[in-house]
Amino acid sequence: MIKSILVPVRGDGMVATVLAHAAELAKQHSAQVDVVHCRAQANDLMPPGLSINEFARKVMMEQAAELANRQEDHLRSILRLLSRDFGLTEDPISDGFAACTFREKKGRMAEVVKQAGRLSDLIVLPKPQRERNLGQSSLKAALYGAGRPVLICPGQLQPNETFAEHVAIGWNGSLPASRAVASSFDIVRRAKRVSIVTGGKVQPNGPPVDELKSYYATRGITAEVVEFSGKDPAKALLETCKDIEASLLVVGAYSHSHETEMLFGGNTERIVDNTEMPILMAH
Numbered sequence: 001m002i003k004s005i006l007v008p009v010r011g012d013g014m015v016a017t018v019l020a021h022a023a024e025l026a027k028q029h030s031a032q033v034d035v036v037h038c039r040a041q042a043n044d045l046m047p048p049g050l051s052i053n054e055f056a057r058k059v060m061m062e063q064a065a066e067l068a069n070r071q072e073d074h075l076r077s078i079l080r081l082l083s084r085d086f087g088l089t090e091d092p093i094s095d096g097f098a099a100c101t102f103r104e105k106k107g108r109m110a111e112v113v114k115q116a117g118r119l120s121d122l123i124v125l126p127k128p129q130r131e132r133n134l135g136q137s138s139l140k141a142a143l144y145g146a147g148r149p150v151l152i153c154p155g156q157l158q159p160n161e162t163f164a165e166h167v168a169i170g171w172n173g174s175l176p177a178s179r180a181v182a183s184s185f186d187i188v189r190r191a192k193r194v195s196i197v198t199g200g201k202v203q204p205n206g207p208p209v210d211e212l213k214s215y216y217a218t219r220g221i222t223a224e225v226v227e228f229s230g231k232d233p234a235k236a237l238l239e240t241c242k243d244i245e246a247s248l249l250v251v252g253a254y255s256h257s258h259e260t261e262m263l264f265g266g267n268t269e270r271i272v273d274n275t276e277m278p279i280l281m282a283h
Contacts, residue, residue, distance in 0.1 A: 002029040002186050006120035006148075008113050008138065009079070010038045011071055014126035016082055020158040021151060021278060022124040023086035026098035028164070028190060033088060033100045035079055036116050038109040039068055076102060110141040117146030122183075127154040130273060139272070143253050149183035149282040150253075154275055160247075163278070166193040168246035169223070170237055173206020176252025180282040181212065184250045187280065188216070191248075194223040197240055199233055234270035241277065253281040 007022045009015050022033045052060070079102055083090070088100035105112045117123045123142040128135030142150045167188050171177055181188075188194055194216065198209045207215075209225055216223045226244055230236030241249050254268045271279065 002121045003031045004119070004121045005031050005033045006113075006117050006123045007033055007035045008038055008109055008116065008123070008125070009035060009075065010109055011075065014153075014156075015075070015078060017153045017156055017158060018124045018126050019079065019082050020086055021153045021163070023083070023088050023098065023100075024159045024163055025122070025124075025151070025187070026100075027087055029098075029186060031098055031121070033083075033098065034116075034120065035083075035100060035102045036112060037072055037075055037102070037104045038112045039072060039104050039106050072104060108137075110137040110145070113138050113141040114145035117142055117148050120146070120148055122151060123148050124151045124153065127152050127275065128272060143281060143283040147283070149180070149280060152272065152275070152279045152281060154277065154279075157276075159278070162247045164248045165191055166195070166244070166246045167191040167248045167250060168195045168197045168226075168241045168244065169212070170249060170251035171196050171198045171202075171209055171212055172252075173202030173208065174252055174254070176254055176283050178207075178252070180250050180252045180280065181215075183282040184280050185219075187248070188250070189219070189221060194221055195226050195244055195246060196223050197226045197228060197237060197244075197246075197249075199229065199236070200227055232270070234267045234274065238271065238274055238276075246277065248278050248280060249275070250280045253283040 002025065005022045005026055007018050009018065019033070019035065025031065026033045083100040088098050091099060105116060113123065123146065125139055125142060126135060128139055130136070139150065139152070142148060164187055167184070169181060196209055196212055202208055213223050213225060226240060228236045228240040251271060
């Protein structure tokens with residue numbers, strides 16, 4: 001059940017994109033959108049490695065705090081306008097209505113996502129921008145730190161009327177894929193068309209695609225099976241989803257551990273980097 005949707009935001013120009021996607025799902029599920037502004041602490045805004053005296057440091061800290069206050073006020077006013085445009089109410093949730101709340105948390109975005117996300121049903125984030133070194137840490141924090149499913153919104157695109165009407169399920173029988181299936185069930189149940197997209201092979205001990213089709217059938221969902229092939233599974237999966245005109249892709253997020261850092265598996269990283277459609281991921 002989707003009743004709490006977390007939207008962590010900062011001044012990166014992606015607020016409208018993530019809030020629009022969150023609002024669409026909130027209206028479909030009568031859910032609450034919890035917008036959290038990740039406010040950088042003054043120390044984080046100081047130039048790294050800069051050696052200055054105590055008076056100069058105090059002045060710069062005060063200026064950084066003032067800047068953060070102005071950014072918060074500006075962002076709050078933008079969010080209030082956007083939430084109204086997207087059909088969200090500021091009143092408490094009532095039957096048939098979706099609400100939007102706004103709060104602020106101090107700290108880096110990845111840290112805020114870990115803490116605030118663990119009691120959310122879904123976290124909505126923009127597609128990471130590798131060229132600007134933005135978003136990778138937040139996505140990893142949501143998937144591996146908060147342990148919640150994540151809706152990744154690409155580019156500056158806003159959802160159209162077909163968003164989540166045709167859901168594609170990327171299936172290989174793995175544990176992350178099965179968690180993605182479970183996490184997305186409420187969304188899939190409302191879809192007009194469901195396609196199970198598979199490369200034909202499943203992981204050892206993983207349920208074959210026919211069993212996933214039966215899983216949906218016993219729950220009143222009719223799903224078709226679409227097979228793809230290619231040397232690059234990530235590219236082939238995305239191209240197949242585009243060919244069948246899916247409007248949302250559901251996949252498992254694969255990882256491997258390097259010391260204490262969770263890293264994306266190769267296919268997961270390529271899917272995230274190259275997607276032009278919204279993706280719901282779970283680990």
